[in-house]
Amino acid sequence: MSAPQFHGRYKTVPASLMLETLGNSLSTIKAEDGATDCDLGAVLGKSDDRAAAYRAGASDMGVVSFLRGMREWDGRFVNGVMALVGMKAVPLDAGAGSDRASFTAIAALLAELASALEDDGIVDDRELAGMGRVIEAAGQHVDRLRERLRVRAVA
Numbered sequence: 001m002s003a004p005q006f007h008g009r010y011k012t013v014p015a016s017l018m019l020e021t022l023g024n025s026l027s028t029i030k031a032e033d034g035a036t037d038c039d040l041g042a043v044l045g046k047s048d049d050r051a052a053a054y055r056a057g058a059s060d061m062g063v064v065s066f067l068r069g070m071r072e073w074d075g076r077f078v079n080g081v082m083a084l085v086g087m088k089a090v091p092l093d094a095g096a097g098s099d100r101a102s103f104t105a106i107a108a109l110l111a112e113l114a115s116a117l118e119d120d121g122i123v124d125d126r127e128l129a130g131m132g133r134v135i136e137a138a139g140q141h142v143d144r145l146r147e148r149l150r151v152r153a154v155a
Contacts, residue, residue, distance in 0.1 A: 013084045016057070021081045023057030029073055030055065032133070043072045075136060090143045102141035109138035 026040060033039075041051035044065040053059035061069075069077045070089060079088045112134050116127040123131075 015060075018081055018084060019060065020057040021084060022061065022077075023055050025073075025077050025080050026051070026055040026069075028132070029076055032076075044068050075139070090147075091140075097141060097144045102145060105134075105137045105141045109134050 029035065030037070030040060037048040037052040037055065040055065041048045044051055044054070044061070045068055046054075046065055050059065054061050054065075066078075074091055075089055082088050109131070112131045113123060116123045116131070
């Protein structure tokens with residue numbers, strides 16, 4: 001795994017890094033969901049060999065496939081590559097959910113962080129990788145709260 005890349009506004013991000021990052025996201029989705037390249041291809045509207053090429057970071061993906069993947073897997077698919085350009089995707093229905101569910105999701109993340117910090121005071125990459133789903137779940141609830149706040153600020 002390559003070192004994290006942090007790019008300021010208006011800096012060039014290499015296309016190869018974008019393809020690698022998107023491919024890593026597809027590989028993670030494939031592993032987490034127990035999917036095949038055929039399954040990934042079905043979502044993306046492509047063949048299994050094309051999906052495998054995307055997953056390997058060996059091929060540029062068209063906008064239609066990108067948006068289909070975004071619709072199906074939301075942030076799990078696109079937020080890694082979007083972070084390279086200082087952005088992230090949030091579903092428009094982020095406002096759905098309950099405050100109780102938000103508390104549970106955020107508390108679960110806090111528990112994971114506390115557990116990781118117990119032994120040495122840091123969250124290492126292995127521990128962080130193990131928290132991926134909990135982080136995403138808590139993030140969705142934080143996005144829901146942000147959306148509620150934004151709507152109230154406009155009103």
